[in-house]
Amino acid sequence: MELYNYFRSSASYRVRVALALKGLDYDYIPVQLVKGEQHAEPFASVSSSRLVPLLKDGDAVVTQSLAIIEYLEETHPLPPLLPADALGRARVRALAQDIACEIHPLNNLRVLRYLTRDLKLSEDDKNRWYRHWVESGLEVVERQLAAQPARYCHGETPTLADCTLVPQIFNALRFDCRTEQLPNVMRIYQTCMAEDAFKLTQPASCPDAA
Template structure:
């Protein structure tokens, strides 16, 4: 297999998810940093590769894959071990639901392009933008805690990391960047701590990535 190429940005939570999944699967890959802060994702060169102009994008097996959860599910099928979902269909649906609550309900509202639009075109000051960010994280984490707690173990579901934990860890990283209080979410914090102690998660952390000049 040709070595995969991940187009990412060190602080993109969606790209962070894919880095974790690649590490969990033991897939070695190369990185191409796309500097979102400088608008590199809008360049003609990058849009020729990825019409969406977003990260992550993974070039693997002759494919150009976009959208983090789609990429992760491809990796889950392509490299079955370790599994990222439980075998039982009901349990798998529960885990997917937790992952989607982060990736579809929390993250899109706090995406960098949304924050730039709030501050730029709509003219909100930084305090208002930060309040927006914290509001939507808190609105999403509270129900996630309630859903996860009854069936959690060391991780959000049971005692092995799943796609839900892959989504959780980057989201809590972002929450801490914006000083969101997290004490009300003990289940989420336990899963985050246990995941972050694993090499696959630790190596994917933004602080361990090349930072664009």
Template sequence: MKLYNYFRSSASWRVRIGLALKGLDYDYAAIHLAKNEQFAGSFAEQQVSHLVPALVLDDGQWLSQSMAILEYLDETHPEPPLLPQGAVARAQVRALAQDIGCDIHPINNLRVLRYLKNDLGQEQTTVDRWYRHWVATGLGIVEQRLAATAGTYCFGDTPGLADCLLVPQIYNAQRFECPLDDFPTVMRVNAACLALPAFANTHPGVCPDAA
């Protein structure tokens, strides 16, 4: 498999974590979003959304959207599982993952921040305020959910789908200097995850394209 990703892309890191948890090998293909490489060459021709990550399977098929890729990996390589047994538990894990992947990340990703600054003419301080507002709002919800579900990790004592999304989001929040003191459970789980090789060894700081 080949994974097209950008080292600072939280969506890309989610998939790197998932692949590492599954023990799966892949070729790392860098797409530098800040240099607009997503709009050029064969990547742009294949990935019509111009977004990372994209996972190219051994037979040449392309998969996109990080959560779809993670669930594909879980269906095709079921051990160790990213989702628990039982329909209710699986729905709860997906809900927490979507609190991050659908309610925090999309309105704070690079193309949105660029639009706010470049097209709508907002000052950087205003863009940063936007970012921090939605991080705080979203993590407030995540913190409340984790109070009921967390063990060592988001759901019990085994890392899974929700953890794959949580850790990259916290990395981005820290990059933007978001206050995080109000989210002690979130930060405890984040620290526990980062102690695992699957998270630490896929960190943006150790990626081949890290600047």
């Protein structure tokens, strides 16, 4: 398998963690987003969205980080990243989507660039935008984790929800977001970061890290 990704991309980091948790080997293909490589060849002809991550498995192309992780889950079921029960699976997917669908799209590189380049917002205003959506979005996650506390987001082993949470915290810390109102989120983040699957795939450990 080949993973087209970028060290600082949190959506890419989700997939790197899932691959590591499942012990799967892959070729790391860097796509330098800040240099615009997502819009150039060879990536442009593989990717219709021009977004990373993108997984190639043989001739097949899989996009969207959560769909990639679900694909890995179905093709390599062990260790499972989704609970055995339907309600548990729904909760884990909802937690992942609270981050991947409600927070991340508002703070993507192209959105932040549109704010500053097209709408002429200042760096300060852009950062306020960023922090607002991350902090309020993570408070939603915190309330859910507080309602059903466990070692990880759901239960005693990492799931799709942890694969999604940890990269978002990396971004939150990078942009100086407030985290003191997130005790369960930060406890789970620390628990995950003590594990190789999260630690060895973090942005600073990637081959393309600046």
